[in-house]
Amino acid sequence: MLLREKGSKPIAIPRKEIDRWIYTTCGYCSTGCGIEVGVKDGRAVSVRGTADHPVNRGKLCLKGIHEFEAINAPDRAGHPMIRDGADGPLRRASWDEALARTAGEFKRIQERYGRDALAVVSTGQIYTEEFYTLGKLVRGGLGTNNYDGNTTLCMASAVSGYKRSFGSDGPPGCYDDFDRTECLIAFGSNLSECHPVLYYRLKTALERRRFPVIVVDPRVTMLAQLADIHLPIRPGTDVVLLNALANVILAEGMEDQAFALAHTTGFEDFARTVSRFTPEYAEGITGIPAGRIREVARIYGRAGAAMAIWTMGINQSTHGSDGVAAINNLALITGNVGKPGGSSLSITGQCNAMGTREFSSASGLPGYRQLENPAHRSEIARFWGVDETFFPEKRGLAMTDIFPAVERGEIKGMWVIATNPMTSMPDTDRVREILGKLEFLVVQDVYFPGETAALAHVFLPAAMWAEKTGTFTNTERRVGLVRKAVEPPGEAKSDLDIFAALARAMGLGRLFPGEWTAEKAFDEIREVSRGRLCDYSGITYEELAARGGIQWPSPSGSHGTPRLYADGLFQHADGKARLIPLEFVDDNERPDESYPFLLNTGRVIEHWHTRTKTGRIGNLDKFSPVLYVEMNGRDAARLGIEAMETVRLISRRGEAEAVCLPTERVGPGSVFTPFHFAWGANKLSLGLLDPHSRQPAFKQCAVRIEKTR
Numbered sequence: 001m002l003l004r005e006k007g008s009k010p011i012a013i014p015r016k017e018i019d020r021w022i023y024t025t026c027g028y029c030s031t032g033c034g035i036e037v038g039v040k041d042g043r044a045v046s047v048r049g050t051a052d053h054p055v056n057r058g059k060l061c062l063k064g065i066h067e068f069e070a071i072n073a074p075d076r077a078g079h080p081m082i083r084d085g086a087d088g089p090l091r092r093a094s095w096d097e098a099l100a101r102t103a104g105e106f107k108r109i110q111e112r113y114g115r116d117a118l119a120v121v122s123t124g125q126i127y128t129e130e131f132y133t134l135g136k137l138v139r140g141g142l143g144t145n146n147y148d149g150n151t152t153l154c155m156a157s158a159v160s161g162y163k164r165s166f167g168s169d170g171p172p173g174c175y176d177d178f179d180r181t182e183c184l185i186a187f188g189s190n191l192s193e194c195h196p197v198l199y200y201r202l203k204t205a206l207e208r209r210r211f212p213v214i215v216v217d218p219r220v221t222m223l224a225q226l227a228d229i230h231l232p233i234r235p236g237t238d239v240v241l242l243n244a245l246a247n248v249i250l251a252e253g254m255e256d257q258a259f260a261l262a263h264t265t266g267f268e269d270f271a272r273t274v275s276r277f278t279p280e281y282a283e284g285i286t287g288i289p290a291g292r293i294r295e296v297a298r299i300y301g302r303a304g305a306a307m308a309i310w311t312m313g314i315n316q317s318t319h320g321s322d323g324v325a326a327i328n329n330l331a332l333i334t335g336n337v338g339k340p341g342g343s344s345l346s347i348t349g350q351c352n353a354m355g356t357r358e359f360s361s362a363s364g365l366p367g368y369r370q371l372e373n374p375a376h377r378s379e380i381a382r383f384w385g386v387d388e389t390f391f392p393e394k395r396g397l398a399m400t401d402i403f404p405a406v407e408r409g410e411i412k413g414m415w416v417i418a419t420n421p422m423t424s425m426p427d428t429d430r431v432r433e434i435l436g437k438l439e440f441l442v443v444q445d446v447y448f449p450g451e452t453a454a455l456a457h458v459f460l461p462a463a464m465w466a467e468k469t470g471t472f473t474n475t476e477r478r479v480g481l482v483r484k485a486v487e488p489p490g491e492a493k494s495d496l497d498i499f500a501a502l503a504r505a506m507g508l509g510r511l512f513p514g515e516w517t518a519e520k521a522f523d524e525i526r527e528v529s530r531g532r533l534c535d536y537s538g539i540t541y542e543e544l545a546a547r548g549g550i551q552w553p554s555p556s557g558s559h560g561t562p563r564l565y566a567d568g569l570f571q572h573a574d575g576k577a578r579l580i581p582l583e584f585v586d587d588n589e590r591p592d593e594s595y596p597f598l599l600n601t602g603r604v605i606e607h608w609h610t611r612t613k614t615g616r617i618g619n620l621d622k623f624s625p626v627l628y629v630e631m632n633g634r635d636a637a638r639l640g641i642e643a644m645e646t647v648r649l650i651s652r653r654g655e656a657e658a659v660c661l662p663t664e665r666v667g668p669g670s671v672f673t674p675f676h677f678a679w680g681a682n683k684l685s686l687g688l689l690d691p692h693s694r695q696p697a698f699k700q701c702a703v704r705i706e707k708t709r
């Protein structure tokens with residue numbers, strides 16, 4: 001009343017008349033929240049979290065709440081475009097013309113330079129049905145082996161580590177483990193900003209029942225502030241810490257011998273290796289006091305059930321795959337795999353980073369099959385009706401090796417689908433030069449313009465999330481239904497329709513007989529996955545809608561499986577997991593006199609990756625509008641830099657300007673900047689590659705900081 005009397009306006013929430021609420025799954029991160037799109041007169045005008053959904057229980061994070069605005073952004077791409085000649089402007093074209101030009105150029109390049117001279121670079125953000133369709137086209141039709149996706153920037157180390165330890169990809173645990181664990185240790189995960197609804201699940205679990213939380217991160221994130229123990233590790237040294245934790249567990253007899261004996265091989269070699277990694281030795285490398293390492297090892301080792309989670313702080317490293325294997329080692333020696341509250345759970349990134357791993361054929365063949373396995377090749381050849389000798393006998397180049405191959409002149413054409421390497425790859429000045437060398441670049445995206453799209457010879461406009469039907473798989477292997485709520489803008493087509501149309505334009509229509517739909521692709525997925533670890537044969541769209549998703553494996557007649565390996569049987573031929581001895585290789589770019597700071601890069605809660613979505617949403621962009629760099633207050637004072645002063649970040653690759661935030665969140669000698677801005681982190685990054693996963697070390701490179709005035 002008082003406020004009204006003073007004449008101020010109370011906040012009014014506009015009443016939205018919604019015609020229909022359409023149940024779907026969030027299209028941002030891999031948490032996989034159930035979300036409903038409110039539709040009015042054929043437009044998406046609102047969203048709400050799905051009440052009682054097994055993942056989010058009605059909650060959504062900031063990005064989810066504004067998701068309908070991403071659909072309605074003004075510069076959604078509504079028609080194909082073509083560039084006449086090598087450097088003419090992009091002009092509007094018909095689908096027939098754009099597809100004919102693409103098909104013609106793909107054929108010309110493959111006939112002239114060989115099948116592998118065409119590269120296909122995809123994503124973790126289209127539907128599983130679309131991934132399957134693309135894989136069938138690329139592996140069964142185009143036949144290039146240089147086919148990969150941005151998951152190499154993201155999950156490749158987790159995939160590689162899981163394969164080495166357990167014999168297959170596939171996160172063994174689930175979110176319910178938060179409610180059952182007696183100890184949580186998080187490595188390089190900014191859960192509160194990157195998976196906010198998982199953070200809420202964790203907090204709710206802690207409110208009901210206290211258990212120790214340990215966070216390993218060089219930066220004081222919000223998750224670190226929640227932790228009982230925060231270990232501000234020296235970047236890139238997690239393998240040493242993990243070996244030291246195992247060292248203490250074995251030295252003090254806290255291992256689960258019965259489990260290790262029954263379900264693993266390699267114990268002796270492993271024990272011999274970690275015996276050298278004493279806490280005192282590890283302290284010298286990681287910067288974590290030996291006493292702290294012992295304390296954490298005891299908490300983890302004595303817990304009845306302990307879980308480890310990790311994200312990019314582990315994966316994006318020159319030894320990301322080893323980091324993952326080291327986390328798995330720790331879980332295996334303590335029997336923390338496949339049991340409630342005991343798991344080694346990679347927190348996935350993109351909404352469907354899992355779907356591409358399962359069915360896109362990017363690093364193999366569908367259903368976690370491998371090109372290297374002759375039986376797998378012939379199964380899929382028979383299923384698709386193609387000659388099995390058409391398949392390569394080993395995997396081709398990863399995304400991070402495809403770009404240098406263009407530089408060397410080995411690859412002449414590239415098809416980029418739902419990824420924006422001009423902002424997300426390391427050393428973007430070099431990426432620009434590389435893309436400029438291509439004879440033909442096709443970009444398939446939902447917005448125009450974009451940093452990569454601007455360089456295309458042909459641009460294909462795609463329908464986005466909630467404009468098409470299909471499925472995503474989340475971090476806990478839960479397949480979620482994404483439903484079409486609204487029509488795409490203009491002439492934009494679903495990625496699935498684009499793949500099928502291009503196949504027809506290339507004379508490969510036999511791969512997609514009749515009218516190719518998401519349902520048809522899903523039927524093939526169900527069939528081809530029968531009996532595999534990622535078994536979908538018992539899943540239907542109806543059940544997915546009714547249950548809020550189903551966790552694979554879900555053989556016919558079942559309704560999913562919360563945890564893998566509950567029977568102690570792993571996917572290596574002998575059914576046992578591997579304990580892997582790991583050495584530490586110190587091969588990062590190190591700060592020196594000319595470049596004295598170590599640059600760490602990552603995310604903020606408001607933005608999604610290269611900001612193609614969130615940069616267009618005022619309510620998100622306004623909260624995080626500029627590129628900033630966090631620097632320790634003492635370093636800032638020493639350099640005479642004031643809060644909010646613009647500074648220049650300079651690496652051996654390039655330069656960026658950012659607003660400086662002096663803070664205690666980062667320690668002396670290190671700086672942090674978000675990677676979302678095209679003019680920021682990746683102009684500086686080096687991106688040395690992990691030898692197993694080929695994932696770039698986005699989180700470590702050397703820079704110097706200069707005042708601009």
Ligand SMILES: Nc1nc2c(c(=O)[nH]1)N[C@H]1C(S)=C(S)[C@@H](COP(=O)(O)OP(=O)(O)OC[C@H]3O[C@@H](n4cnc5c(=O)[nH]c(N)nc54)[C@H](O)[C@@H]3O)O[C@H]1N2
Nearest residue numbers: 188189190194235236311312313349350602603605608609
């Ligand atoms: N808001 C938002 N959410 C997202 C995304 C987004 O763009 N925006 N992207 C999604 C995707 S695809 C992904 S992959 C995830 C990523 O999710 P996260 O991996 O949680 O996010 P990042 O900020 O990249 O990095 C996490 C942490 O790693 C720490 N780190 C750096 N170096 C090291 C190290 O050497 N050791 C350890 N232990 N930690 C280190 C960083 O300080 C940082 O706090 O987020 C998903 N969710």
Ligand SMILES: Nc1nc2c(c(=O)[nH]1)N[C@H]1C(S)=C(S)[C@@H](COP(=O)(O)OP(=O)(O)OC[C@H]3O[C@@H](n4cnc5c(=O)[nH]c(N)nc54)[C@H](O)[C@@H]3O)O[C@H]1N2
Nearest residue numbers: 153154418419420424444445462464601609610612675698
């Ligand atoms: N320095 C640094 N660099 C990093 C990282 C880091 O931590 N630090 N993280 C890395 C990680 S983990 C990731 S996952 C990558 C992400 O890097 P990118 O994959 O490049 O990021 P996005 O901006 O999500 O790009 C997705 C593109 O697909 C488009 N799109 C969205 N939906 C659809 C659709 O349905 N169909 C089509 N055809 N297009 C669509 C979007 O408009 C956008 O252009 O960045 C990596 N780069």
Ligand code: SF4
Nearest residue numbers: 026028029033061064
């Ligand atoms: S936590 Fe992830 S899945 Fe859930 S609403 Fe936020 S962005 Fe979407």
Ligand SMILES: [Mo]
Nearest residue numbers: 153154349350
């Ligand atoms: Mo990612």
